[in-house]
Amino acid sequence: MTSSLAEASAPSTAGRRLTFKPDSSTDTGYVDGAWWPRSRDLAVELEALAAEPGAGHVDRVSYSFPDWDDTPRRALVDGTVVKLGGYRTLPAHTMNVLDGSRWRTLLVVPPGTSAADAEHALAAAGSAGNLDSVADLLAPRSP
Numbered sequence: 001m002t003s004s005l006a007e008a009s010a011p012s013t014a015g016r017r018l019t020f021k022p023d024s025s026t027d028t029g030y031v032d033g034a035w036w037p038r039s040r041d042l043a044v045e046l047e048a049l050a051a052e053p054g055a056g057h058v059d060r061v062s063y064s065f066p067d068w069d070d071t072p073r074r075a076l077v078d079g080t081v082v083k084l085g086g087y088r089t090l091p092a093h094t095m096n097v098l099d100g101s102r103w104r105t106l107l108v109v110p111p112g113t114s115a116a117d118a119e120h121a122l123a124a125a126g127s128a129g130n131l132d133s134v135a136d137l138l139a140p141r142s143p
Contacts, residue, residue, distance in 0.1 A: 018052040019126025020104065030133050031094065034107040034125035036118045042068040042084065043075040049097075050078045058082050060098035064090040067108055093134050107137050117141055 020033035037045040042063060050058050058077050065086045075082050090096070093108045107125045109118045121137045124130055 016052075016122060018049065018055060019122045021126055021130065022128050028105075029129075029131035030091075030105070031107040031125050031137070032104040034109055034122045034137070035095075036109040036113065036122060037111055039111050040067070040069045042071045046075050046077045046082060056099050058097055058099065061085070062087055062090060062096040064088075064092050064094060064108075066092060067095070067110075091134055093138060107134055109138065113138075114140075 017036040017038075018033070021028065035049060038048065039045060042061070046058060046061065049055055057080070059080075060083045062085045063071070065088050068086070071084055071086055073084055075084055093110065095106050095108050097104050097106060107121060109121050113121070117138075117140055120141055124132060125137050
């Protein structure tokens with residue numbers, strides 16, 4: 001894949017599981033975008049991440065231990081070995097993804113999140129100028 005992770009942002013998040021703020025966003029806030037994986041198996045889910053439209057090439061991932069089940073130190077993604085590093089010091093529900101020479105911090109929307117709440121978090125986290133905290137982005141919406 002030749003496109004960049006930064007190009008994954010779209011005006012509508014319907015059906016999307018990955019969003020990014022536009023490159024022109026000057027205030028990055030807590031996160032640069034959001035990802036809604038289907039499970040807590042990071043090695044499997046990274047294949048799905050790389051397959052998202054505009055996701056680009058994933059070189060390295062730093063993740064928060066509590067967010068994922070047991071994870072190997074390396075995973076094969078799109079035919080390439082990706083180094084994975086779990087850290088207790090990363091904020092919960094975030095991960096850092098290296099795409100070439102650029103690190104991006106993603107909000108990780110928990111797999112069991114309702115579609116409405118997940119779509120809201122994806123849209124907000126991918127909006128230019130969004131400065132909401134991880135907790136605010138993941139807060140359930142009122143019916």
